[in-house]
Amino acid sequence: AQSVTQLDSQVPVFEEAPVELRCNYSSSVSVYLFWYVQYPNQGLQLLLKYLSGSTLVKGINGFEAEFNKSQTSFHLRKPSVHISDTAEYFCAVSGGNTPLVFGKGTRLSVIA
Amino acid sequence: EPEVTQTPSHQVTQMGQEVILRCVPISNHLYFYWYRQILGQKVEFLVSFYNNEISEKSEIFDDQFSVERPDGSNFTLKIRSTKLEDSAMYFCASNNRESLEQYFGPGTRLTVT
Numbered sequence: 001a002q003s004v005t006q007l008d009s010q011v012p013v014f015e016e017a018p019v020e021l022r023c024n025y026s027s028s029v030s031v032y033l034f035w036y037v038q039y040p041n042q043g044l045q046l047l048l049k050y051l052s053g054s055t056l057v058k059g060i061n062g063f064e065a066e067f068n069k070s071q072t073s074f075h076l077r078k079p080s081v082h083i084s085d086t087a088e089y090f091c092a093v094s095g096g097n098t099p100l101v102f103g104k105g106t107r108l109s110v111i112a
Numbered sequence: 113e114p115e116v117t118q119t120p121s122h123q124v125t126q127m128g129q130e131v132i133l134r135c136v137p138i139s140n141h142l143y144f145y146w147y148r149q150i151l152g153q154k155v156e157f158l159v160s161f162y163n164n165e166i167s168e169k170s171e172i173f174d175d176q177f178s179v180e181r182p183d184g185s186n187f188t189l190k191i192r193s194t195k196l197e198d199s200a201m202y203f204c205a206s207n208n209r210e211s212l213e214q215y216f217g218p219g220t221r222l223t224v225t
Binding site for chain 1: 143145147153154155156157160162168170203205207209212213214215216217218219
């Protein structure tokens with residue numbers, strides 16, 4: 001079975017400050033890891049994904065994440081956030097062409 | 113860019129009524145999914161569909177739920193007798209064999225009164 005833990009339910013951060021949203025996973029099979037963003041009253045948009053290869057993955061909107069197999073983590077980072085980054089962020093894991101298992105989400109609030 | 117579409121965007125129904133939520137996945141995708149998100153909670157898997165049959169379902173997907181691909185483009189989720197607790201946002205997603213990225217539709221907000 002797979003599971004995802006997002007350690008922070010809410011993260012407030014000032015505009016232009018760096019941010020890290022934490023994600024830990026557990027899985028007994030090969031993992032594919034994803035971060036999705038959900039803006040208010042909208043659907044889910046893929047930010048980035050790790051399938052294989054380089055453990056540092058770059059995504060859209062200046063976000064990046066690092067896959068750490070020994071720590072079973074896939075933390076999301078951005079060096080300088082904007083007001084427009086205010087949203088809910090979901091980490092998810094999959095074993096392949098299988099359903100995604102989502103974490104509970106982290107609400108990022110960027111303060112001007 | 114191709115996208116997953118869902119209709120309606122918002123559906124209000126009375127308890128005990130049947131609802132059908134519709135999705136048009138991306139045309140060359142082979143794997144289809146339904147997820148739901150109760151307000152303020154995480155996204156939960158309901159069912160996956162491949163090769164014209166259910167490939168996996170969660171414990172949420174009980175006998176009140178069914179899925180169908182009635183033609184080459186639509187993918188539907190039916191709830192036979194809605195309950196108050198079925199109120200949620202329902203997302204359809206699809207992916208092809210090579211890219212494991214699931215593309216999500218904008219969702220249908222179902223409100224059961």
